Amino acid sequence: MYAKCGELANAERAFPEAPSVVSWNVMLGAYARNHEAGAAFGLLRDMQIEEHGSVPADEITVLSVLPACSGPPELARLRELHAFTVRRGLDATGDKVPNALVAAYGRCGRLLHADRVFAGIRCKTVSSWNALIGAHAQQNSAAAIELFIQMTNACGLKPDGFSIGSLLMACADPKHLLHGKATHGFILRNGLEKDPIIRVSLLSAYIRCSRTEPLARVLFGAMEEKGEVSWNAMIAGYSQNGLPGESLQLFREMQSMEGHCSSVISATSALMACSELSAVRLGKEMHCFALKAGLCEDPFLSSSVIDMYSKCGFADDARSFFDRLKARDAKVSWTAMITGYAVNGLGKEAVELYGKMRREGVEPDEFTYLGLLMACGHAGMLEEGLHFFEEMRNHYHKIEPKLEHYGCIIGMLSRAGRFADAVALMAEMPQEPDAKILSSVLSACHIHGEAELGSEVADRLLELEPDKAEHYVLASNMYAGSRRWDEMRKVRKMLRDAGIAKDPGCSWIDVAGKVYSFVAGENTLPEMDEVRRMWLSLEERIREIGYVPNTTVVLHELEEEEKVEALRWHSEKQAIAFGLLRTAAPATVRVFKNIRMCKDCHNAARLISKVTGREIVVRDKKRFHHFRGGICSCGDYW
Numbered sequence: 001m002y003a004k005c006g007e008l009a010n011a012e013r014a015f016p017e018a019p020s021v022v023s024w025n026v027m028l029g030a031y032a033r034n035h036e037a038g039a040a041f042g043l044l045r046d047m048q049i050e051e052h053g054s055v056p057a058d059e060i061t062v063l064s065v066l067p068a069c070s071g072p073p074e075l076a077r078l079r080e081l082h083a084f085t086v087r088r089g090l091d092a093t094g095d096k097v098p099n100a101l102v103a104a105y106g107r108c109g110r111l112l113h114a115d116r117v118f119a120g121i122r123c124k125t126v127s128s129w130n131a132l133i134g135a136h137a138q139q140n141s142a143a144a145i146e147l148f149i150q151m152t153n154a155c156g157l158k159p160d161g162f163s164i165g166s167l168l169m170a171c172a173d174p175k176h177l178l179h180g181k182a183t184h185g186f187i188l189r190n191g192l193e194k195d196p197i198i199r200v201s202l203l204s205a206y207i208r209c210s211r212t213e214p215l216a217r218v219l220f221g222a223m224e225e226k227g228e229v230s231w232n233a234m235i236a237g238y239s240q241n242g243l244p245g246e247s248l249q250l251f252r253e254m255q256s257m258e259g260h261c262s263s264v265i266s267a268t269s270a271l272m273a274c275s276e277l278s279a280v281r282l283g284k285e286m287h288c289f290a291l292k293a294g295l296c297e298d299p300f301l302s303s304s305v306i307d308m309y310s311k312c313g314f315a316d317d318a319r320s321f322f323d324r325l326k327a328r329d330a331k332v333s334w335t336a337m338i339t340g341y342a343v344n345g346l347g348k349e350a351v352e353l354y355g356k357m358r359r360e361g362v363e364p365d366e367f368t369y370l371g372l373l374m375a376c377g378h379a380g381m382l383e384e385g386l387h388f389f390e391e392m393r394n395h396y397h398k399i400e401p402k403l404e405h406y407g408c409i410i411g412m413l414s415r416a417g418r419f420a421d422a423v424a425l426m427a428e429m430p431q432e433p434d435a436k437i438l439s440s441v442l443s444a445c446h447i448h449g450e451a452e453l454g455s456e457v458a459d460r461l462l463e464l465e466p467d468k469a470e471h472y473v474l475a476s477n478m479y480a481g482s483r484r485w486d487e488m489r490k491v492r493k494m495l496r497d498a499g500i501a502k503d504p505g506c507s508w509i510d511v512a513g514k515v516y517s518f519v520a521g522e523n524t525l526p527e528m529d530e531v532r533r534m535w536l537s538l539e540e541r542i543r544e545i546g547y548v549p550n551t552t553v554v555l556h557e558l559e560e561e562e563k564v565e566a567l568r569w570h571s572e573k574q575a576i577a578f579g580l581l582r583t584a585a586p587a588t589v590r591v592f593k594n595i596r597m598c599k600d601c602h603n604a605a606r607l608i609s610k611v612t613g614r615e616i617v618v619r620d621k622k623r624f625h626h627f628r629g630g631i632c633s634c635g636d637y638w
Contacts, residue, residue, distance in 0.1 A: 025064045032068035040068040059090050059097050069104040073399050078104050099131040106135020130162045137170035144170035161195050168201040172208040180205050200233045207237035236269040244273035264298045271304040278592045280312035299330030310340025313617045331362050339371035344624045345633035347379025366399050373408035380635050382412045407437045414444030435465045442474050451482035469502040507571035507593045511582045518574040534577040542607040550600040572601050588615040596621050606632050
């Protein structure tokens with residue numbers, strides 16, 4: 001009873017002095033279900049010592065422990081358990097243990113190992129195929145679809161609900177929308193559409209496959225009975241797939257339905273949507289709702305509250321909420337707060353909180369370290385970042401760095417001018433660098449005038465993602481900064497010839513509960529004459545303390561004065577001027593922008609904070625910039 005309720009301390013006290021194999025298995029399962037992998041494997045070792053008596057492990061023992069192997073950090077333990085299983089002959093008693101091993105290797109990202117275990121199964125059942133299809137669906141959608149076809153056509157096996165669920169997971173990609181529709185047809189022909197698991201899987205697949213098509217909403221609307229799981233799937237699906245407005249709208253719709261109560265899942269998804277929209281007022285409403293519903297002690301919901309405040313630029317409010325949590329033993333809450341400090345450029349605070357986390361006995365995971373590395377990167381704390389990267393790889397079960405971890409370190413090394421080390425680390429990585437890593441190196445080459453490496457990286461970046469205008473802009477700026485005008489003109493010509501439109505800069509600001517939007521070069525608001533006069537006044541004041549317009553960021557072939565005029569009407573400058581007009585000191589001016597802040601606007605905002613004595617916060621595509629007294633939280637290191 002205690003084990004099933006997650007009361008591990010009481011379960012341990014009730015554990016008998018001379019346990020039977022059933023007692024051992026119950027306790028092992030309790031640890032595994034509660035993500036206590038270390039305790040589960042420690043108990044398994046104790047059981048083997050006790051086995052000198054009369055308690056042999058059985059296949060239930062293995063099946064009880066395997067859920068503890070929930071991801072790449074547990075790969076070493078999974079291999080240990082696999083070897084134990086083979087030595088005891090527990091993998092030959094049927095298909096249950098091998099199937100579970102296949103699924104576990106899939107969770108740990110080792111598809112080759114999963115394939116090998118599957119190949120060794122003598123009598124492959126539908127459950128065996130489901131395990132392998134599910135393993136591949138998480139990483140290799142095309143392979144999962146091929147396996148499903150092989151199971152049904154070559155082997156003549158009839159798929160069940162779990163087969164369809166795994167296949168739909170693989171089809172949840174725009175490239176496989178046609179397969180998803182074919183699977184939908186199979187579901188209808190076989191009368192499986194009322195199965196709740198299949199129905200939710202189908203909804204999720206359509207949301208991820210076709211953001212621009214209302215397929216998921218049509219399917220959802222056609223349901224005669226919409227259960228809590230279906231509502232949660234839709235709300236979470238919209239929130240996780242770039243449709244935060246639709247997610248909040250659906251959440252309100254669910255609230256208005258008689259008999260429907262919000263769950264942790266739906267409330268968490270709504271908070272995530274508020275984060276994406278930078279809608280702190282709505283986020284506070286959701287926070288109050290969660291408090292009234294008694295949901296805030298759930299670690300995942302509490303971490304979403306922390307994330308919402310942090311991504312809206314209210315790191316102090318996030319920390320205040322974190323400090324009031326009654327149960328802070330969940331690493332997800334600590335990780336959310338560390339990451340919140342990271343996006344706000346508060347590296348020292350993130351490192352201090354990590355120290356407190358370790359002192360309170362909470363173990364870090366790969367996400368904790370990613371938050372730490374982001375924090376160090378945003379604050380220019382290279383040595384600390386290198387220390388945590390080494391700690392992650394060589395301590396705490398030797399967590400294997402992912403592309404994101406390497407990206408943080410490569411970005412830090414590059415911005416510090418240590419290009420040889422950055423290039424060496426890129427060569428050491430198990431994967432090719434992605435566009436994020438290459439663009440961070442290219443940006444650093446621009447800062448340090450490293451034109452030779454920058455040219456090589458620019459070529460790789462434009463080859464990898466030739467349809468992204470921001471890459472051409474970055475390459476052009478790098479060449480302009482190095483006074484390599486021919487290469488600069490070549491890149492700008494490539495952009496024009498490709499017909500790729502640069503995303504227009506758009507900024508918005510919330511004043512007295514109303515959101516005002518500004519687009520670079522546009523004058524649609526009635527107050528624009530007032531905003532223009534305000535900006536010209538601000539520009540005159542900051543010129544007196546050293547501001548010089550940085551016209552190298554203007555890509556168009558214009559005269560110098562025309563470039564200066566174009567810079568004046570970048571969207572964040574309009575929003576800042578409007579915010580200063582419509583708010584009184586000492587209120588903070590908070591601006592949000594859809595693309596990365598340019599160098600000229602960054603320098604201007606920094607100086608405006610000095611001459612006005614006002615704090616200005618700008619959240620761009622990459623991070624928060626807190627400007628106070630002429631200094632930015634990023635240390636001009638972004």
